[in-house]
Amino acid sequence: MGNFIKNAKEFLIKIGNAIKNFFWNIRRYINKFKRKISDFLDKKKINPAGKFPGWAKALVYLSPALIVLGIFTFWPIINSFALVVYENYNMTSDSITGYTIFGNFIKVLTDESFIVPASHTASSAVINTLIIVFISVPISIFLALGISVALNSIKPLKGFFQTVYFLPYVTNTIAIGLVFAYMFKTQGGLVNQFISFFGIDASELSWVETNAVYWRSMFVLIFYSVWSSLAFKIMVFLTSIQGIDKQYYQAASIDATPKGRIFSKITVPLISPMIFYITVTSVIGAFKIYNAIVALFGVQGTPPGANYNLQSIVMYIYQFIDGSKEGQLSVAAAGSLILFAIILVLTIVQMQVSKKRVHY
Amino acid sequence: MELRLEKLTKVFTNKNGQETRAVDNLDITIESGTLVALLGPSGCGKSTTLFMIAGLVKPTGGKIFFGEDDVTKLAPEKRGIGLVFQNYALYPHMTVFKNILFPLENLDVPRDEAFARVKEMANLVGIGELLDRKPSQLSGGQQQRVAIARALVKKPRVLLLDEPLSNLDARLRLQMREEIKRIQRETGITTIFVTHDQEEAMSISDKMVVLDFGKEQQYAAPQSMYNQPGNLFVAKFLGNPPINAFEAEVKNKKLIINEKPFMTLNVPDGLYDVGMRPENFRVADDGFKTEIKDIFHIGRDTMIHFEFNGNNVRALVDSDTMKVNQKSVSLTIKPERVYIFDKQTGKVVNHG
Ligand SMILES: Nc1ncnc2c1ncn2[C@@H]1O[C@H](COP(=O)(O)OP(=O)(O)OP(=O)(O)O)[C@@H](O)[C@H]1O
Ligand SMILES: [Mg+2]
Numbered sequence: 001m002g003n004f005i006k007n008a009k010e011f012l013i014k015i016g017n018a019i020k021n022f023f024w025n026i027r028r029y030i031n032k033f034k035r036k037i038s039d040f041l042d043k044k045k046i047n048p049a050g051k052f053p054g055w056a057k058a059l060v061y062l063s064p065a066l067i068v069l070g071i072f073t074f075w076p077i078i079n080s081f082a083l084v085v086y087e088n089y090n091m092t093s094d095s096i097t098g099y100t101i102f103g104n105f106i107k108v109l110t111d112e113s114f115i116v117p118a119s120h121t122a123s124s125a126v127i128n129t130l131i132i133v134f135i136s137v138p139i140s141i142f143l144a145l146g147i148s149v150a151l152n153s154i155k156p157l158k159g160f161f162q163t164v165y166f167l168p169y170v171t172n173t174i175a176i177g178l179v180f181a182y183m184f185k186t187q188g189g190l191v192n193q194f195i196s197f198f199g200i201d202a203s204e205l206s207w208v209e210t211n212a213v214y215w216r217s218m219f220v221l222i223f224y225s226v227w228s229s230l231a232f233k234i235m236v237f238l239t240s241i242q243g244i245d246k247q248y249y250q251a252a253s254i255d256a257t258p259k260g261r262i263f264s265k266i267t268v269p270l271i272s273p274m275i276f277y278i279t280v281t282s283v284i285g286a287f288k289i290y291n292a293i294v295a296l297f298g299v300q301g302t303p304p305g306a307n308y309n310l311q312s313i314v315m316y317i318y319q320f321i322d323g324s325k326e327g328q329l330s331v332a333a334a335g336s337l338i339l340f341a342i343i344l345v346l347t348i349v350q351m352q353v354s355k356k357r358v359h360y
Numbered sequence: 361m362e363l364r365l366e367k368l369t370k371v372f373t374n375k376n377g378q379e380t381r382a383v384d385n386l387d388i389t390i391e392s393g394t395l396v397a398l399l400g401p402s403g404c405g406k407s408t409t410l411f412m413i414a415g416l417v418k419p420t421g422g423k424i425f426f427g428e429d430d431v432t433k434l435a436p437e438k439r440g441i442g443l444v445f446q447n448y449a450l451y452p453h454m455t456v457f458k459n460i461l462f463p464l465e466n467l468d469v470p471r472d473e474a475f476a477r478v479k480e481m482a483n484l485v486g487i488g489e490l491l492d493r494k495p496s497q498l499s500g501g502q503q504q505r506v507a508i509a510r511a512l513v514k515k516p517r518v519l520l521l522d523e524p525l526s527n528l529d530a531r532l533r534l535q536m537r538e539e540i541k542r543i544q545r546e547t548g549i550t551t552i553f554v555t556h557d558q559e560e561a562m563s564i565s566d567k568m569v570v571l572d573f574g575k576e577q578q579y580a581a582p583q584s585m586y587n588q589p590g591n592l593f594v595a596k597f598l599g600n601p602p603i604n605a606f607e608a609e610v611k612n613k614k615l616i617i618n619e620k621p622f623m624t625l626n627v628p629d630g631l632y633d634v635g636m637r638p639e640n641f642r643v644a645d646d647g648f649k650t651e652i653k654d655i656f657h658i659g660r661d662t663m664i665h666f667e668f669n670g671n672n673v674r675a676l677v678d679s680d681t682m683k684v685n686q687k688s689v690s691l692t693i694k695p696e697r698v699y700i701f702d703k704q705t706g707k708v709v710n711h712g
Pocket of ligand 2: 406407408446522523
């Protein structure tokens with residue numbers, strides 16, 4: 001029996017070696033072939049690399065990505081520019097009644113529940129989205145920074161804690177949303193149980209269900225979006241903090257620098273490119289928020305019985321996207337372009353600010 | 361302020377339980393206001409010693425005194441030291457001005473005075489015009505001066521420099537060496553200067569410590585260490601061209617070389633390691649006759665190669681005393697310039 005195992009082992013090693021030899025030889029032949037081609041080309045005085053300019057070669061390498069981007073990104077963008085000038089576009093008959101430049105934009109901008117809160121909802125898609133962006137993004141960035149510094153400084157069980165904080169990232173958003181909705185249930189929800197633990201009557205305190213007031217639902221939504229975006233930020237910050245040369249901290253400690261100043265004067269500036277990257281991408285991501293609201297409040301974005309709406313801009317656009325009525329697709333296109341413009345302007349602003357504040 | 365190390369020891373233990381004695385039982389007293397060079401080959405524990413004095417590395421054993429204060433357990437920020445790192449560790453996102461100002465921001469110094477001190481310090485090290493630049497816009501030598509200014513601006517009790525010149529080119533090294541010495545003189549601050557370059561250590565320091573495998577080999581003024589090396593390691597480590605070392609026997613108080621008596625020595629009979637520096641040989645008619653294997657005329661000096669007990673030996677002598685293509689030579693050397701080392705311990709037998 002022992003002999004058999006020994007033989008089997010040797011056999012496996014032999015096979016492994018044979019495979020490695022095989023690949024080694026393939027590489028050898030490819031190299032030989034390449035050399036032959038270039039020798040041949042040299043002899044004929046053909047220099048293909050010299051004939052084409054650098055950008056042409058770059059274009060060849062980029063073409064697969066460009067083709068995919070063209071079909072799935074650029075073509076739709078061009079189309080949405082086209083859609084926006086159509087009047088009463090009918091998808092089934094592919095017919096229009098005329099052209100307009102601002103008509104569809106005006107429709108969106110004056111639509112109740114886009115910018116101006118509708119009389120019966122007291123909330124609008126733009127207001128909702130802006131609240132989420134300007135509250136949840138700063139909170140999550142500051143929290144992520146603090147947590148990554150803390151994680152970086154602990155020694156025992158470091159890997160364990162880093163995994164724990166990273167878990168939300170690999171968990172499905174909808175699943176977390178359902179857990180949140182359950183936690184914030186009025187009857188028997190974890191949060192209300194926790195509150196009543198302090199002697200406060202929470203039996204009627206509704207967060208995401210009937211009678212939940214706007215700010216309470218919004219709180220849950222922000223809480224949720226902060227939580228679900230934290231993991232990725234922590235991972236990025238932690239990696240960049242770990243990349244900082246230890247000597248800066250040693251120098252700072254010799255100069256009796258307090259912890260807070262080390263954080264604000266050394267850690268933050270040295271990872272500022274990463275903070276900038278995270279800020280830009282989170283602002284963009286938050287403007288496009290969608291699945292978090294659906295997970296918590298359903299596709300309508302309204303807690304049952306509520307007189308307001310937690311719809312985001314993307315959800316607003318989405319309700320027109322089936323194009324069942326004439327002209328709706330054009331309204332959706334106009335909404336998308338407005339969202340695009342807002343994000344573009346904000347990103348440019350951030351880039352300008354970063355020129356002063358980010359140290360590369 | 362005087363700085364005293366008592367039986368200072370650092371043992372690193374890695375994951376598989378292997379131990380490295382980086383610093384081994386160091387006993388050194390550094391007098392107030394002197395510049396002491398910590399010299400030794402790579403990996404001998406120089407940086408570790410410095411970092412223990414700075415408080416960045418915890419000693420395994422022993423004590424560190426600043427004057428009368430035991431600072432062994434004191435946190436680095438409470439020690440009042442200035443440290444210049446091997447690669448400067450200037451904060452890349454701050455200007456030169458902010459870099460030098462940084463240590464003062466953590467102290468109780470009025471703003472006007474802090475600014476004045478930064479300017480004064482910058483002028484002292486000669487970078488007064490570069491205050492608005494970022495470290496990446498400076499040459500290596502300029503960065504090094506910023507690092508020194510940053511270390512000095514808070515008027516530390518001790519200045520520690522970890523191979524500060526190792527990244528500079530040869531000319532700049534010479535210049536910065538003198539600069540550091542000048543700054544140290546002007547400020548009168550007790551300074552430890554780490555280097556693995558013996559020439560640098562000899563030219564800059566009042567006293568130097570030679571380390572090997574974490575153990576102190578000798579602690580003396582440069583010239584006296586050069587002339588009276590405590591052991592074979594020190595003798596070999598100092599000097600360029602290096603000392604000639606070979607085995608030789610002492611019989612009836614006579615040093616035997618090439619089966620002939622070379623000179624009379626007052627040491628017990630036996631087999632020894634013998635050291636003779638190339639530049640200590642002189643040409644003299646009544647000297648020890650030997651055949652020349654190779655001869656190089658290099659301007660003022662002439663380097664001759666010959667054999668002592670089967671070892672290649674070099675002598676650096678005055679060119680005027682030699683003829684071109686000379687085949688043999690008579691050499692003498694002063695008895696106090698012949699070093700006899702014990703074969704077991706390596707300790708010098710005929711000095712000190
Ligand atoms: N953190 C550490 N863990 C384990 N061993 C270490 C550690 N730091 C240093 N050592 C070991 O201690 C010894 C002394 O290191 P040290 O850095 O003091 O050398 P050095 O004299 O400064 O050398 P160099 O001139 O190359 O800078 C070396 O053998 C090194 O491998
Ligand atoms: Mg070192």
